[in-house]
Amino acid sequence: MALAIMVTLVLNLILLFSVVSTVNSLSFNYYEKTCPDVEFIVAKTVKAATAVDKTVPAALLRLHFHDCFVRGCDASVLLNSKGSNKAEKDGPPNVSLHAFFIIDNAKKAIEATCPGVVSCADILALAARDAVFLSGGPGWDVPKGRKDGRISKASETIQLPSPTFNISQLQKSFSQRGLSMEDLVALSGGHTLGFSHCSSFRNRIHNFNATHDVDPTLNPSFAAKLKSICPIKNQVKNAGTTLDASSTTFDNTYYKLIIQRKGIFSSDQVLLDTPNTKDLVSKFATSQDAFYKAFVKSMIKMSSINGGQEVRKDCRVVN
Known part of the structure; x- marks a missing residue:
């Protein structure tokens, strides 16, 4: 029993350390020299889409949550299914996700300004912040420097917290x-x-x-x-x-x-x-x-x- 508790504590410490070290590897001014207009471009894109459709902020916030709870915030939720691989966006909890086009639009505008520099994961994190702010909520500085993942599996969406959870x-x-x-x-x-x-x-x-x-x-x-x-x-x-x-x-x-x-x-x-x-x-x-x-x-x-x-x-x- 004591061994089991010790193993659990060690695993929790490893997880906590990995989370802390990940937080520390991000920075608020990550794109200061390489893409200084990134936040302005994302905010402008989110604002334009919200002006047309008031459900956009809720969709972007949900998109970010659903991304982060599977493999971390690595934009794996944005990947399309390919061949025999069914991607996260086609998993049961994610079929009602929308607003993917907004991230595409922001990415396109950013690529035209500073190609190959800004990750989709960072764009999604910024868009979620802007969604909250444009809905009358708080604003905050988003730490940046995330990388995009290469794996996306619909089967892993079972990890998302369910609305029926106790x-x-x-x-x-x-x-x-x-x-x-x-x-x-x-x-x-x-x-x-x-x-x-x-x-x-x-x-x-x-x-x-x-x-x-x-x-x-x-x-x-x-x-x-x-x-x-x-x-x-x-x-x-x-x-x-x-x-x-x-x-x-x-x-x-x-x-x-x-x-x-x-x-x-x-x-x-x-x-x-x-x-x-x-x-x-x-x-x-x-x-x-x-x-x-x-x-x-x-x-x-x-x-x-x-x-x-x-x-x-x-x-x-x-x-």
Whole structure:
């Protein structure tokens, strides 16, 4: 037993060290001499796309999360499937990802200015930051210097945290990436932006378990509303609902809804299941400033996990 605990501690230390060393290898002024306009180009591209489609920021933030949780933030989520290899973007949790064209547009503009210098992984990290800022959220300096990965497998998307996860499954998923419970609660706040299809929360409103048709932790009137949007024999192709009433504004409404038992996903509502996470939900619901500070800190931490090898010329294919 003692040996098993020791092995676990050593593995956790190795993981933590690798995360810390990766963070330290990035820098805020990485492109200062080689591509000084990179941040301006990305921001301009994201702003133009958002002006046309208000769902763009949520899509970019989700794209970045889904990239970082598989193989680190190495833009592997952007790679196309090729031959017999099915890429991450075609894995079950990723088929609803969109806004890939924005990263392509930014990459094209950057390649015209400073070819072969800026990684797709850095463009995606910058675009996610700009998405939050353009939605009324905080801004922050993004550490840069990530490399792009050469491997992308749909089978590995099983590593992504599921909307049906309980608190211990979430904690395990985040801790495996060197992320704490505070990071978990802060990063979950990204659900203040966007939309969910019925398939991601159907488990809570139909046949929940042997004794309850509806998840008893769900507010009854809210459950009735969700049931009307997503009936058991749903025929509407893209039926679903926004994640909160202000789904294009980055704010702390998400945490207020959890306290009212109106979180969309099981993985949202379970944040009340431990004293530690419940206290953080309460803190962020009370203070938007506290949420913003925690979110920025956790985003920098998460987006600094990287394991790439090259700078792709085209974000959709390896060199």
